[in-house]
Amino acid sequence: MAFQLSPGVNVSEIDLTTIVPSVATSIGALAGEFAWGPSNEVVTVGNEVELVDRFGYPDSTNFEYWFTAANFLAYGNNLKLVRAINKEAATGANNASANGGTVIIENDDDYDLNHSTAAATLGPFAAKYPGARGNSLRISICPSANAFSSNLSLHHSITANATDITTDSLTVIQVDPVGGNNPSTYIHARDKVSFDGGTTYYDVVSAATDTITIGSNLAANITVGDPILRKWQYHDDFKVAPGTSSYVSTRGGSGDELHVIVVDEDSNFSDAANTVLEKYAFLSKAEDAITGEGSTNFYKEVINRSSSKVWWTGHQPGGTNWAGGTSATTFTNIDTPFSASFTGGHNGTTATANVVTAFDKFADADSVDISLVMTGPGDQTVAAHVIDNIAITRKDCIAFCSPRRADVVNNAGSETTSIKTYRNLLTSSSFAFMDSGYKYQYDKYNDVYRYVPLNGDIAGLCVRTDLERDAWFSPGGLNRGIIKNVIKLSWNPTKTNRDDLYVDGINPVVAFQGEGTVLFGDKTMQSKPSAFDRINVRRLFIVLEKAIARAARFSLFEFNDQFTRSQFVALVEPFLRDVQGRRGITDFRVVCDESNNTGEVIDRNEFVGDIYIKPARSINFIQLNFVAVRTGVSFEEVVGRF
Numbered sequence: 001m002a003f004q005l006s007p008g009v010n011v012s013e014i015d016l017t018t019i020v021p022s023v024a025t026s027i028g029a030l031a032g033e034f035a036w037g038p039s040n041e042v043v044t045v046g047n048e049v050e051l052v053d054r055f056g057y058p059d060s061t062n063f064e065y066w067f068t069a070a071n072f073l074a075y076g077n078n079l080k081l082v083r084a085i086n087k088e089a090a091t092g093a094n095n096a097s098a099n100g101g102t103v104i105i106e107n108d109d110d111y112d113l114n115h116s117t118a119a120a121t122l123g124p125f126a127a128k129y130p131g132a133r134g135n136s137l138r139i140s141i142c143p144s145a146n147a148f149s150s151n152l153s154l155h156h157s158i159t160a161n162a163t164d165i166t167t168d169s170l171t172v173i174q175v176d177p178v179g180g181n182n183p184s185t186y187i188h189a190r191d192k193v194s195f196d197g198g199t200t201y202y203d204v205v206s207a208a209t210d211t212i213t214i215g216s217n218l219a220a221n222i223t224v225g226d227p228i229l230r231k232w233q234y235h236d237d238f239k240v241a242p243g244t245s246s247y248v249s250t251r252g253g254s255g256d257e258l259h260v261i262v263v264d265e266d267s268n269f270s271d272a273a274n275t276v277l278e279k280y281a282f283l284s285k286a287e288d289a290i291t292g293e294g295s296t297n298f299y300k301e302v303i304n305r306s307s308s309k310v311w312w313t314g315h316q317p318g319g320t321n322w323a324g325g326t327s328a329t330t331f332t333n334i335d336t337p338f339s340a341s342f343t344g345g346h347n348g349t350t351a352t353a354n355v356v357t358a359f360d361k362f363a364d365a366d367s368v369d370i371s372l373v374m375t376g377p378g379d380q381t382v383a384a385h386v387i388d389n390i391a392i393t394r395k396d397c398i399a400f401c402s403p404r405r406a407d408v409v410n411n412a413g414s415e416t417t418s419i420k421t422y423r424n425l426l427t428s429s430s431f432a433f434m435d436s437g438y439k440y441q442y443d444k445y446n447d448v449y450r451y452v453p454l455n456g457d458i459a460g461l462c463v464r465t466d467l468e469r470d471a472w473f474s475p476g477g478l479n480r481g482i483i484k485n486v487i488k489l490s491w492n493p494t495k496t497n498r499d500d501l502y503v504d505g506i507n508p509v510v511a512f513q514g515e516g517t518v519l520f521g522d523k524t525m526q527s528k529p530s531a532f533d534r535i536n537v538r539r540l541f542i543v544l545e546k547a548i549a550r551a552a553r554f555s556l557f558e559f560n561d562q563f564t565r566s567q568f569v570a571l572v573e574p575f576l577r578d579v580q581g582r583r584g585i586t587d588f589r590v591v592c593d594e595s596n597n598t599g600e601v602i603d604r605n606e607f608v609g610d611i612y613i614k615p616a617r618s619i620n621f622i623q624l625n626f627v628a629v630r631t632g633v634s635f636e637e638v639v640g641r642f
Contacts (some may be wrong), residue, residue: 020551022574025471025543026463026503028072029370029397030456031082031358032065033350036133038107039085039093042361042368045069046077053308057268057445058135061347064377064405067441068456072374074484075460080370084358085130086348096134096345097313098123104130110272111304111311118314118323125206125303125310127342134267134345137277137309139338140190141316142232142259143285146335148241152186152228188323190233190339198229232337234261238281245282245297247289248327255331256284259298262309265341269309276305288329356385365394371542372459373399380425382402387525391431396546398462398524398538399432402453408437408491409451415491416500423504423525431534432525433458436508437500437519439483451490454509457483461519464540470583472540474522474618476507481519483509489517506531522618537615540584544613548572552609560602565592568609576611587614 036056037043045051048070059065072079085105086092095105101121105111105128115126124141127134142148151319188191192201193214203215242257262278269277283299291297300312315322319332355378362370373390375383383401391399407418415437423434435458438451461475461483468480475481489511493501498508498520507521526533532541551571558564569592578590592609601608629638 001197001524007608018551018554018571020547020571023319023543023546024078024369024538025371026076026078026466027369027371028076028079028459028463029081029362029368029373030065030069030072030079030376031084031355031361032068032356033062033085034065034081034083035059035062035347036131037081037083037129037501039083039130040358040361041107041109042080042082043126045073045079045081048073051079051081052445055081056124056131059446062350062569063443064452065452067443067450067452068374068376071441071452071456071485072372072460072463074455076463076605078275080362080368082358082361084350084354086350088348090344091349093130093348094344094346095127095130095311096132096137096342097121098139098340098342100343101126102344103313105311106130115311115313116304120314122313123340124312124314124316124338125342126313127345128307128309128311128465130345130348132345132347133268134342134378136266137342138263138265138266138274139310139340139342140232140234140261140263141338142234142238142242143316143319143334143337144255144258145241145243146333147232148238148259149229149231149235150186150335158435186335187228187230188336188339190337192231192233192235194229197227201231203233204230214406233339234259234263237261237276237279240281242282245284245286245289247297251327253286253329253331255288255333256289256325256327256329257282258285259283260303260563262307277309280306284327284480285322285331286325286329288326296452352379352381355382359386359390363393365396366588370394370397372462373397374455374459375399375401376455377405377453380422384426387427387429387432392427392429394498395431396542397431398535398542400455400459401426401432401435401525402455403435403437405438405451405453411491414549416493416497419506420504423506426525428505428525428527430524430526430531430538433523433535434506434525435519436491436493436506438591439485439509440490441485442487442489447489454483458507458509458519460484462535470582470584471543472536472579474534474536476519476522478515483517483519486511486517522620531615531617534618534620536618539615540579540615543584544576544579544611547575548611551575555607560571560597561607564607565597566609568592572609572611576613583616585613585615588612 034055036053044053045054049068069079069081093104095103101125103122105115125139127137185202187207189202189204189206189487193204194201205215206214238259242259243561244254245257248256260280264275264277267273280303283302284297287295287298305311316338316402318334321329321332325331362368373386375386379556386399391397403419403422407422408415411418435454440449440451443450461481465473465475465480471591492511501508502521505523507523510520511517522532522535524535524538531537555564555568567588572590579585595609596610
């Protein structure tokens with residue numbers, strides 16, 4: 001503590017209450033192909049509803065990745081996903097946009113760095129993420145009160161169903177209050193128009209000189225001078241027209257307000273076509289405009305921060321002072337709404353290299369905390385990369401692999417050989433776990449049945465084990481190894497098959513009559529016989545190493561003396577006693593004293609703590625001996641002799 005230069009009382013605190021923290025053991029991780037959502041960015045998903053909202057529905061291309069994620073979420077509620085996309089111009093993904101221009105906006109960071117300035121080729125807005133799903137979006141902007149609604153007058157008499165009314169169009173010449181006779185100047189495609197005082201409205205299909213096309217035949221006669229009331233297509237969703245905000249008005253400006261609406265035109269985001277997804281009322285064209293609560297009201301910033309569907313990519317055509325306009329600006333009155341269906345969105349063809357790159361987002365243990373890494377339908381390249389460069393490198397998570405689809409689907413009689421061949425292509429490691437196949441399950445989103453790899457379920461069983469017991473319990477067997485949502489297995493291994501697979505560290509998944517579909521093994525992919533060839537032991541040591549290592553960080557830069565060493569021992573031993581009491585270990589010892597922290601170790605600025613663990617073992621083999629004895633023979637004579 002600091003020396004005092006004059007009399008006084010100095011109060012300081014020394015915190016000796018540090019404990020070994022709890023660590024997460026149930027966080028899943030998956031990278032793969034999805035139809036929507038941010039790409040090359042880690043996103044946390046908590047349930048299947050969020051999976052649909054953030055990453056879209058399964059389809060015939062991505063369903064194996066999608067259901068691997070969904071099946072994991074059937075057991076747990078913390079999955080970190082990375083969407084892989086192809087960015088090659090010829091085969092890659094694109095964001096849909098109002099003008100159909102080509103662009104790839106991968107995620108929020110990519111937008112901020114590369115796409116936050118206006119791009120004329122895209123129109124005012126682009127879809128939030130790459131993919132064909134964005135083609136379902138429609139944007140409409142109402143930039144003024146006149147665009148919201150206006151009163152016009154007819155300058156041509158029309159009789160309902162007369163010769164000048166075709167099946168869906170009618171000849172109309174009307175004027176605004178100051179003159180003119182071009183309908184397209186005042187009536188716009190997608191407007192609603194009424195010729196009878198506002199009781200019947202017709203949808204405008206198109207508008208051109210002297211002719212508008214409406215969505216149905218005119219039902220009433222109209223004559224010269226009759227009023228025409230036109231309204232913005234989404235007039236009824238807002239009720240009140242945009243005008244001038246109070247913030248801009250008090251600073252000498254005018255005409256800054258606008259409404260924006262985002263619609264699901266083709267029902268790819270909702271259950272019905274033309275469902276309104278997002279509405280933004282009374283936003284401002286002024287860059288410095290703020291709300292009464294003090295937050296920005298500039299329409300670009302509000303939509304970029306709030307929308308889950310679109311990015312701003314430019315101002316609406318028309319007007320002369322959008323860019324750089326402030327609260328003191330008198331904004332040009334724009335009488336025409338802007339409406340556009342998004343086009344140009346494309347999923348692209350996701351390659352193995354794209355999936356590998358996406359998995360690399362999980363490589364840094366300091367940046368992202370994960371425990372259970374699923375490879376989905378990953379081929380040898382993906383599985384090997386995840387095992388070698390994620391799980392083994394991090395040493396705090398386990399990679400879960402399934403065989404290739406061709407190994408177990410429509411491969412009758414050759415399943416065991418094919419699975420073992422694939423297994424032998426992968427690294428031997430206690431940080432990897434392999435199951436025996438695929439399951440058949442119902443896809444409610446497309447009303448079909450699909451074969452899906454089991455590694456999402458196996459990782460999910462580990463989550464269930466964490467919730468019901470602890471990470472150091474085995475996830476296999478009839479108590480904790482029952483798999484959900486199974487119609488049937490692509491291949492149900494027999495006892496002979498199971499024996500053959502288990503020798504090579506491949507864990508059978510078996511459908512037992514009357515007992516369900518069960519994970520019937522708990523071996524890691526380590527070929528060397530040791531305690532670490534069982535997943536419960538590997539997960540036990542992951543928990544111990546991760547938790548104690550985090551606690552030990554608070555000893556960094558302290559002195560390597562008896563006090564610090566004793567403090568470390570006092571920190572670790574209660575934690576291990578707790579694990580022992582919860583059946584994770586049978587015995588332990590912590591050594592941190594002069595015997596392993598010698599003068600040479602201290603002089604190298606090092607600190608050594610040796611932690612000896614006797615892990616608990618799971619039962620894999622049960623031998624039941626039934627011994628028949630003659631009448632009159634004492635059991636004491638035979639017990640223990642056979």
